[in-house]
Amino acid sequence: MKCGNCQAVCPLYKETKAEGTVARGKVKLTEAVLENKLPYSHKLAKIFEMCLQCKACAAICPCGVEPDKIVLAARAKLVQERGLPTVKKMIFKVLSNPGLFKTGLAVGARTQGLFFKQREDGQSTRVPISGIVLRRVIPKLAVPSFLGRVPENNTFPGATKTIAFFSGCTTNFAYPGVGSALIEVMKRNNINVIVPKAQHCCGLPVLMHGDVETATQMAKSSVDIFSKYDVDAIITVCGTCGESFRVHYPELLQNDPEYYAKAKALSEKTYDFAQYLVDVVGLDPAKLGPVDATVTYHVPCHIGRSMKAKDQQLNIINSIPGVKYHPMRDPDRCCGGAGSFSLTHYDLSYDILKHKLDDIAFTDADYVITGCGSCRMQLNDGIAQEKMTQKVMHTVELLAQSYQNAK
Numbered sequence: 001m002k003c004g005n006c007q008a009v010c011p012l013y014k015e016t017k018a019e020g021t022v023a024r025g026k027v028k029l030t031e032a033v034l035e036n037k038l039p040y041s042h043k044l045a046k047i048f049e050m051c052l053q054c055k056a057c058a059a060i061c062p063c064g065v066e067p068d069k070i071v072l073a074a075r076a077k078l079v080q081e082r083g084l085p086t087v088k089k090m091i092f093k094v095l096s097n098p099g100l101f102k103t104g105l106a107v108g109a110r111t112q113g114l115f116f117k118q119r120e121d122g123q124s125t126r127v128p129i130s131g132i133v134l135r136r137v138i139p140k141l142a143v144p145s146f147l148g149r150v151p152e153n154n155t156f157p158g159a160t161k162t163i164a165f166f167s168g169c170t171t172n173f174a175y176p177g178v179g180s181a182l183i184e185v186m187k188r189n190n191i192n193v194i195v196p197k198a199q200h201c202c203g204l205p206v207l208m209h210g211d212v213e214t215a216t217q218m219a220k221s222s223v224d225i226f227s228k229y230d231v232d233a234i235i236t237v238c239g240t241c242g243e244s245f246r247v248h249y250p251e252l253l254q255n256d257p258e259y260y261a262k263a264k265a266l267s268e269k270t271y272d273f274a275q276y277l278v279d280v281v282g283l284d285p286a287k288l289g290p291v292d293a294t295v296t297y298h299v300p301c302h303i304g305r306s307m308k309a310k311d312q313q314l315n316i317i318n319s320i321p322g323v324k325y326h327p328m329r330d331p332d333r334c335c336g337g338a339g340s341f342s343l344t345h346y347d348l349s350y351d352i353l354k355h356k357l358d359d360i361a362f363t364d365a366d367y368v369i370t371g372c373g374s375c376r377m378q379l380n381d382g383i384a385q386e387k388m389t390q391k392v393m394h395t396v397e398l399l400a401q402s403y404q405n406a407k
């Protein structure tokens with residue numbers, strides 16, 4: 001079937017109007033790649049870079065086609081045929097080595113003042129650094145990181161449940177306040193929080209670039225680390241991190257019965273924090289204090305279409321007394337961040353973001369609430385570039401604020 005529905009929703013097609021960027025075009029090209037009818041070429045690799053993995057196409061396809069997964073299969077095949085470019089190989093080596101990654105970011109955090117101009121809302125590079133354009137505003141690296149500032153065991157008197165928290169890189173290195181807010185929120189719900197200190201990047205950036213072998217090693221390591229804990233749930237505060245545990249780990253480990261069983265067990269108890277609070281624990285509105293704020297909400301693609309936690313995040317926002325929720329037009333539209341896409345294709349990513357910024361401006365909200373660190377980085381940059389005044393906040397931070405304001 002070639003209905004073309006995906007064309008109407010693909011954020012990249014809307015900007016480029018190129019058939020190669022829309023799901024239908026990529027599905028056709030992937031068939032040719034997988035059947036060895038199209039040999040590797042630089043041009044082909046570039047075409048398959050053009051996907052944000054936003055899943056808008058999969059959500060609208062009447063035939064249940066998942067073009068995002070098909071694109072990943074093509075990227076993997078191209079890497080299998082040609083290997084990775086040297087720069088990517090080096091980056092993924094660091095990402096897959098937790099010690100090296102943490103040390104590199106710790107050194108970066110302590111020396112960032114030398115290379116980046118400091119601003120109230122973040123920092124921008126003084127010299128061209130690969131992937132970071134001069135005007136881009138990025139968050140300051142946290143010193144110390146979230147994992148460096150909290151104990152592994154956070155136990156509370158009267159607790160009835162225990163969860164293990166996968167913080168993810170953005171919370172760990174850029175927005176440690178999100179992790180602290182998660183612990184506070186769980187404490188208010190009588191839930192102990194284990195923060196495994198050995199945790200590391202989930203491996204999704206590596207998988208997205210087609211390096212299945214390294215992604216599988218990282219999945220095994222995460223599964224080993226989190227299987228050690230006898231907990232009621234694995235909680236994430238980023239849709240993409242959640243998707244790794246819930247979807248990608250069992251898929252990557254499906255041919256290894258021992259690891260598959262462990263990955264499946266973790267997958268079945270992985271929740272976005274909002275899902276866990278609303279669907280499993282039950283949010284008690286009597287415990288919430290007032291927050292005087294006019295907010296709008298941006299739905300991260302992987303919170304909405306993969307974790308399916310959008311309604312629960314909105315439930316939390318709408319339960320807080322004093323919060324005035326002004327929905328934006330098309331809240332599910334991708335912000336264009338898409339992990340490293342905003343580094344490798346900054347101008348195109350910004351064109352996509354611009355629509356989101358216009359929608360935000362139209363609401364009169366003072367705060368943009370969202371449930372993902374990558375979206376927050378992207379939105380913060382756009383807000384800084386356009387000299388807008390809105391503050392971006394994670395849903396869990398808004399909720400923690402409400403608990404703190406309770407009498």
Ligand code: SF4
Nearest residue numbers: 010051052054055057
């Ligand atoms: S996942 Fe998003 S960016 Fe990729 S083809 Fe589908 S709609 Fe387009």
Ligand code: SF4
Nearest residue numbers: 003004005006024061
């Ligand atoms: S991928 Fe799905 S939505 Fe896109 S043209 Fe094919 S059938 Fe239609």
Ligand code: SF4
Nearest residue numbers: 168169170202240241
């Ligand atoms: S999804 Fe992104 S933020 Fe989460 S752990 Fe993986 S790389 Fe880090």
